C-alpha cells in the first residue's frame with residue numbers, strides 16, 4: 001500500500017504554511033530523531049517513506065532566539081535535498097500545532113521541547129513505587145499547555161494487586177477528570193492494544209513519557225509488533241533484556257498512528273524549579289513550622305518536629321534525608337541555570353562578532369571598490 005504524508009501527520013494547515021517553500025523545490029519532512037548535530041527526517045517519495053540524515057541551515061540556527069525554537073523531534077520542516085557533494089539541509093521549520101515542553105515560569109530561554117506536534121501524550125506509570133501524584137500533577141500541567149490530549153497508562157498491572165491498581169487509577173483520575181486513565185500490562189498485549197486502538201488513528205502522534213523502567217518501550221514494542229525489536233543488553237541478574245532508551249525517536253505504525261518513544265524522565269532534571277523541588281516536600285515544610293527553634297537544622301536539634309516524626313514512624317527516613325539534601329540540590333540547580341545562561345550569552349556574543357566581522361569585511365570590500373585618488 002502506498003503511503004502519503006498524511007500518514008506522518010501532515011494536514012491542511014501545514015500544507016498552507018509550506019506553500020512558499022514548495023515553490024523553492026523544497027520538500028516537507030518530519031523529524032524523527034535528534035542526533036545532536038544531524039537529525040533523522042522522514043518524507044514520502046513515490047508512495048514510500050524515505051529517510052534522510054539532515055543538518056540545519058545557518059539561518060534556522062541563527063533565527064532561533066532560544067533552544068526551544070530549534071527544530072525538535074516531531075517538527076515539520078522544509079528540506080533542500082542534497083547530493084554527493086551537498087548535505088540535505090533544513091531550510092525552515094513549520095509552526096507547531098501542539099508542543100510538549102517543559103518551561104520554568106518566566107524563563108523562556110529555559111524552555112525545552114520534548115516532542116513537537118503530538119496529538120496525545122501518553123504518561124506511563126504503575127500502581128507501585130513509581131506512582132507519584134504530585135509528579136502526575138506536573139505532567140498534567142505540561143500536557144494541558146501542550147494542546148494535546150492526556151492519556152495515562154497504569155502499566156504492570158500483572159505485578160500488583162487488583163485493588164491497588166484500581167486505587168491508582170482512581171487517584172490519577174481524581175487529579176484530572178479530562179484525562180483518560182487506563183490500566184494495562186505489557187504482558188497482556190492483546191488487551192493493551194485494544195485499549196490504545198481509539199487513539200491510534202492515521203496521522204495521530206502519541207508521545208510516550210514517564211520514568212525510566214515503567215515500560216514505555218515494552219508497550220511501544222507491542223504496538224510495533226514484528227517491525228521492531230530492541231537489541232538491548234541482557235540484565236545479568238534477571239537474565240532479561242533491558243534496553244534503556246537514550247534518544248527520543250518517532251516511529252510510524254503500519255496499521256496507522258505514530259508513536260514517539262522517549263528516554264525516561266529523571267524527575268529532578270525534568271522539573272528543575274526551586275518551587276517544584278520544594279513542593280515535593282511541602283508536608284515536611286509544614287512540620288518544620290512546628291520545630292522548637294526557628295533556626296532548626298532538622299538534624300539532631302532539640303525539639304525538631306521532623307526528627308520526632310521520623311522517630312515515631314510518621315515520616316519516611318529516606319524522605320527526611322532527601323529533605324536535608326534539598327538545599328544542596330537547589331544550589332546545584334541554580335549553578336546549572338547559571339551555566340545555561342552563560343552559554344546563551346556566549347552565543348549572542350559570538351553571533352554579534354560574526355555580524356561585526358561581516359560588516360568589517362563589507363566595509364573593506366566597499367573601500368576596495370572606491371576609486372582611488
Ligand SMILES: Nc1nc2c(ncn2[C@@H]2O[C@H](COP(=O)(O)OP(=O)(O)OP(=O)(O)O)[C@@H](O)[C@H]2O)c(=O)[nH]1
Nearest residue numbers: 156185186212213214215216217218244245263264
Ligand atoms: N511484569 C511486567 N514487566 C514489564 C511491564 N512492562 C514493562 N516491563 C518490564 O520493565 C522493564 C523496563 O521496561 P522498558 O520498556 O525498558 O521501560 P522504559 O519506560 O522504556 O524505560 P526507559 O527507556 O529507561 O525510559 C523491562 O524489563 C520490561 O520487560 C509489565 O507490564 N509487566
Ligand SMILES: [Mg+2]
Nearest residue numbers: 216217244245
Ligand atoms: Mg525505553
Ligand SMILES: [Zn+2]
Nearest residue numbers: 291296298304
Ligand atoms: Zn527541625
